[in-house]
Amino acid sequence: MPEKPILRIENLRKSFGGTEIIKGISLEVLPREVVVIVGPSGTGKSTLLQCINLLTRPTGGRIWLADREITAPGVNVNRIRQRIGMVFQEFNLFNHLTTLDNVTIGLTRVLGMKADEARRKGRFELDRVGLSDHADKYPAQLSGGQKQRVGIARALGMDPAIMLFDEPTSALDPELTGEVLNVMHKLAREGMTMLVVSHEMGFAREVAHRIVFMEAGFIVEAGPPQQLFEAPRSERARQFLSMIARSHNGADSPEDQRGRVADDATRKP
Amino acid sequence: MNEFFIFFQTIIPELLQGTRVTLKIAGGALFIGFAVGLPTALIRVYGSPWLQLIVTGYINIFRGTPLLVQLFVVYYGLPDLGLTFSRLTAAYLTLGLNSSAYQAEYFRGAIQSVGEKQMVAARAIGMSRFKAIRYIILPQAFRLVMPSWSNEMISIIKYTAVVFLIAVPDLMGKAKMVSSRYFAPISTYIIVALIYLVIVGLATLILRYVGKRFETPGLESMETATR
Numbered sequence: 191m192p193e194k195p196i197l198r199i200e201n202l203r204k205s206f207g208g209t210e211i212i213k214g215i216s217l218e219v220l221p222r223e224v225v226v227i228v229g230p231s232g233t234g235k236s237t238l239l240q241c242i243n244l245l246t247r248p249t250g251g252r253i254w255l256a257d258r259e260i261t262a263p264g265v266n267v268n269r270i271r272q273r274i275g276m277v278f279q280e281f282n283l284f285n286h287l288t289t290l291d292n293v294t295i296g297l298t299r300v301l302g303m304k305a306d307e308a309r310r311k312g313r314f315e316l317d318r319v320g321l322s323d324h325a326d327k328y329p330a331q332l333s334g335g336q337k338q339r340v341g342i343a344r345a346l347g348m349d350p351a352i353m354l355f356d357e358p359t360s361a362l363d364p365e366l367t368g369e370v371l372n373v374m375h376k377l378a379r380e381g382m383t384m385l386v387v388s389h390e391m392g393f394a395r396e397v398a399h400r401i402v403f404m405e406a407g408f409i410v411e412a413g414p415p416q417q418l419f420e421a422p423r424s425e426r427a428r429q430f431l432s433m434i435a436r437s438h439n440g441a442d443s444p445e446d447q448r449g450r451v452a453d454d455a456t457r458k459p
Numbered sequence: 460m461n462e463f464f465i466f467f468q469t470i471i472p473e474l475l476q477g478t479r480v481t482l483k484i485a486g487g488a489l490f491i492g493f494a495v496g497l498p499t500a501l502i503r504v505y506g507s508p509w510l511q512l513i514v515t516g517y518i519n520i521f522r523g524t525p526l527l528v529q530l531f532v533v534y535y536g537l538p539d540l541g542l543t544f545s546r547l548t549a550a551y552l553t554l555g556l557n558s559s560a561y562q563a564e565y566f567r568g569a570i571q572s573v574g575e576k577q578m579v580a581a582r583a584i585g586m587s588r589f590k591a592i593r594y595i596i597l598p599q600a601f602r603l604v605m606p607s608w609s610n611e612m613i614s615i616i617k618y619t620a621v622v623f624l625i626a627v628p629d630l631m632g633k634a635k636m637v638s639s640r641y642f643a644p645i646s647t648y649i650i651v652a653l654i655y656l657v658i659v660g661l662a663t664l665i666l667r668y669v670g671k672r673f674e675t676p677g678l679e680s681m682e683t684a685t686r
Contacts, residue, residue, distance in 0.1 A: 243583060245579060245582060268586065271583055276580075276583040278579075284580065285675060286598050296584035296586070299590055300584060300585045300586055327677075328677045330675065330678045331676060348585065
């Protein structure tokens with residue numbers, strides 16, 4: 191593709207104390223691309239996301255957002271983070287604010303938007319995640335799935351160039367993951383650039399353009415979903431993906447799994 | 460009984476004068492305590508290691524020594540170092556700084572129980588550390604601190620009584636004068652105790668109302684549980 195990447199990571203490294211969590215990762219994400227990162231826990235997937243929006247300072251390597259090197263010295267991190275949406279595993283909603291204010295507070299306090307303009311934009315984003323009826327509720331009054339959709343709306347409000355999702359459905363009861371995945375699916379269709387850490391294999395198959403398999407701080411294998419799910423080149427990826435498919439979907443074999451996804455696909459509007 | 464009411468009517472104007480002084484000192488001390496305690500708590504949580512050390516020392520000194528000793532050091536001791544305060548100033552200063560150490564600890568606890576994740580989420584939408592504290596952390600910390608702040612308020616109202624020992628004419632000071640003038644310590648101090656009780660009761664009610672007013676819907680039970 192001739193398009194320029196929105197996100198370019200070059201030889202990223204991160205250590206905590208003496209332990210190296212990320213051991214030289216290079217990755218590019220193109221505009222409107224959906225990349226899903228999978229891999230065993232403790233392999234640095236979340237740390238990678240935190241490095242990308244500089245919530246954690248990388249120990250080495252460089253990151254570009256569009257044409258801008260964000261790891262360069264003297265970069266205003268607050269400006270950078272405005273352009274990178276982040277969705278957390280545990281939602282991290284602002285508990286003292288209504289659903290609507292969770293979305294608008296960044297608009298008014300960070301972007302300096304006027305209150306009524308921010309409210310309009312906030313309602314638009316809540317509508318996008320299907321929560322316009324819950325604008326005046328507080329986080330403690332919402333279900334987990336609703337909370338996470340507010341989390342998504344809050345990030346969307348800032349009009350980010352890319353959205354990072356850190357296991358967005360892992361803290362949810364199984365029956366609530368669907369509503370969050372549907373919203374993410376919709377965003378992908380709208381052309382949002384997304385980098386998703388997730389174990390939701392159904393979502394990965396259907397929505398991802400590319401799957402990245404990470405283990406022990408490295409990218410072991412990356413490629414289109416068909417390749418990774420049906421003919422992974424590395425033995426580790428094959429083992430991990432078949433294990434995940436079994437435990438997450440209760441499917442006995444990869445065939446069951448494919449059949450289910452095909453069903454879902456035909457139901458798509 | 461009738462005699463008691465006549466006595467009550469005789470001494471009450473003077474005691475109310477003292478009550479005004481007590482209220483002023485308590486209010487002033489709580490205000491100073493807040494104005495010094497909140498920044499102290501913020502340094503304690505977010506400051507550099509060196510600042511944290513200094514602030515921790517400050518807190519420990521004021522929490523680790525008797526209030527009365529602090530009052531005497533400020534009023535009788537500091538003049539030796541060239542720092543002379545009026546009685547009232549010494550009262551405000553001592554009670555205020557003493558309260559600031561306690562309030563700092565209560566605010567620190569509240570800020571820490573708001574949690575690091577709220578800060579991370581605020582930074583993730585591009586807020587500066589300052590804005591995150593101002594708009595996300597503190598509004599939640601203030602709600603969480605209400606129960607312990609309410610206790611601090613009660614303590615300070617009662618502790619103001621020590622200032623009569625440097626001859627400040629507060630409620631206790633006036634009571635001392637009245638009781639020796641009329642040779643009626645029991646009746647006087649019972650009335651004084653009742654006045655303190657009424658002040659504390661009213662202040663508690665007001666604070667409870669304020670707390671209820673700012674409660675976050677959906678989190679009521681959690682806040683009541685800590686109360």
